[in-house]
Amino acid sequence: MSDLKSTVLKELMSSQALLDLQKKYPNCEMLQKLVDNFHIFWEIYEACGKKWELGCGSYLMDGKTYDYCPLMYEKQKLLYDKAKTATRALEVGVYIGHSLFLMLLANPEMPIFLIDIDDTLSWPAINVLSTNFPKAVLTFVKGDSHVILPQINIPFDLFHIDENTRKDIQKKIGFTAYPVSCPKILLLFTMTMTAVRNL
Numbered sequence: 506m507s508d509l510k511s512t513v514l515k516e517l518m519s520s521q522a523l524l525d526l527q528k529k530y531p532n533c534e535m536l537q538k539l540v541d542n543f544h545i546f547w548e549i550y551e552a553c554g555k556k557w558e559l560g561c562g563s564y565l566m567d568g569k570t571y572d573y574c575p576l577m578y579e580k581q582k583l584l585y586d587k588a589k590t591a592t593r594a595l596e597v598g599v600y601i602g603h604s605l606f607l608m609l610l611a612n613p614e615m616p617i618f619l620i621d622i623d624d625t626l627s628w629p630a631i632n633v634l635s636t637n638f639p640k641a642v643l644t645f646v647k648g649d650s651h652v653i654l655p656q657i658n659i660p661f662d663l664f665h666i667d668e669n670t671r672k673d674i675q676k677k678i679g680f681t682a683y684p685v686s687c688p689k690i691l692l693l694f695t696m697t698m699t700a701v702r703n704l
């Protein structure tokens with residue numbers, strides 16, 4: 506395919522909000538990879554039956570409209586940058602697979618252990634991502650993280666905790682609810698907290 510054809514195709518498969526943001530940050534590797542692979546965003550949408558939990562956002566969309574959300578650029582880049590150097594990641598809160606997509610764009614061969622209490626959208630999203638990132642080893646467990654985490658004894662060096670826990674129990678949970686082994690980096694994104702801890 507000619508360069509021009511492939512550029513036009515990419516733009517058609519993209520999002521205007523993403524292309525506009527790329528103009529602001531023309532040297533951003535993450536944005537370039539998102540533009541180049543944005544068809545995966547739409548493949549996930551199709552695989553999920555064009556449905557999502559209304560009001561529940563992801564790393565790439567605001568929960569109201571299925572489109573790229575530039576307001577989360579800093580958060581997206583933080584996860585992308587941390588995933589680049591990680592060797593094995595744990596993610597709690599897969600939902601529609603958008604944070605997983607960012608981690609795989611950064612590190613397409615990384616083994617990632619995934620937990621979500623609800624697999625309705627997670628399964629189709631993981632299947633799309635497995636097809637597009639065939640070298641990644643994705644392990645998904647459906648269930649409550651508070652039950653599953655104490656049962657796993659695998660070393661991870663990136664922890665991405667993105668479950669939408671109730672506000673009243675978030676304060677109690679803090680970092681200590683996750684009895685995980687040898688973390689180097691913990692990214693904790695809940696509705697009231699955004700924190701990165703280098704351990």
Ligand SMILES: C[S@@+](CC[C@H](N)C(=O)[O-])C[C@H]1O[C@@H](n2cnc3c(N)ncnc32)[C@H](O)[C@@H]1O
Nearest residue numbers: 563564598600601602603604621622649650668
């Ligand atoms: C905000 S969404 C995650 C968004 C996702 N990281 C993305 O970017 O597409 C939160 C997810 O956490 C899951 N969740 C909530 N409580 C949970 C729990 N106790 N254990 C496991 N998953 C949980 C929900 O089912 C939901 O899919």
